[in-house]
Amino acid sequence: MAKHCPRCAQLLAFGERGGEEMWTCACGGLLLRQRSVIPLMEALSADGEAAVQRLLDGDLPPRDQEPIECPECNRRMDTTGYAGRSDVFIDRCGRCWLVWLDPFEAELMAALYAQANGRIQEHRSALDEIVKRRMASMSRRVLTPKSNGGMY
Numbered sequence: 768m769a770k771h772c773p774r775c776a777q778l779l780a781f782g783e784r785g786g787e788e789m790w791t792c793a794c795g796g797l798l799l800r801q802r803s804v805i806p807l808m809e810a811l812s813a814d815g816e817a818a819v820q821r822l823l824d825g826d827l828p829p830r831d832q833e834p835i836e837c838p839e840c841n842r843r844m845d846t847t848g849y850a851g852r853s854d855v856f857i858d859r860c861g862r863c864w865l866v867w868l869d870p871f872e873a874e875l876m877a878a879l880y881a882q883a884n885g886r887i888q889e890h891r892s893a894l895d896e897i898v899k900r901r902m903a904s905m906s907r908r909v910l911t912p913k914s915n916g917g918m919y
């Protein structure tokens with residue numbers, strides 16, 4: 768079934784990234800199955816320093832806090848902390864096992880994944896700074912996300 772971008776409503780294109788099937792939007796957003804998240808992170812973070820460099824070279828926008836609907840079932844997606852963190856958030860549908868990533872969120876996650884796996888050395892502080900700055904740009908509303916399936 769055709770899926771549309773929860774941010775800009777354009778038709779999502781089905782394709783592949785890092786060997787995983789996913790849907791991409793021209794706006795830079797990415798929809799993927801939850802089981803594809805770790806393989807994608809592995810692919811994007813194989814070279815940890817390069818992963819952080821892509822993030823530094825890119826233009827990570829402040830997190831868009833508008834709630835979004837799942838492109839598959841149209842229900843409100845949950846905002847959840849990435850890898851148990853309380854400072855980096857992603858949107859997911861626990862019913863369809865789909866994850867939505869805004870532009871450069873995949874790059875941010877890959878850099879954090881590389882950090883967690885000891886794959887970066889020289890860019891550590893730059894990465895911490897990016898996370899802190901993005902966190903500071905968010906309102907308090909998402910600082911305490913409900914874990915799963917909560918009504919907002």
Ligand SMILES: [Zn+2]
Binds near residue numbers: 773774
């Ligand atoms: Zn879009």
Ligand SMILES: [Zn+2]
Binds near residue numbers: 841842863
């Ligand atoms: Zn869904």
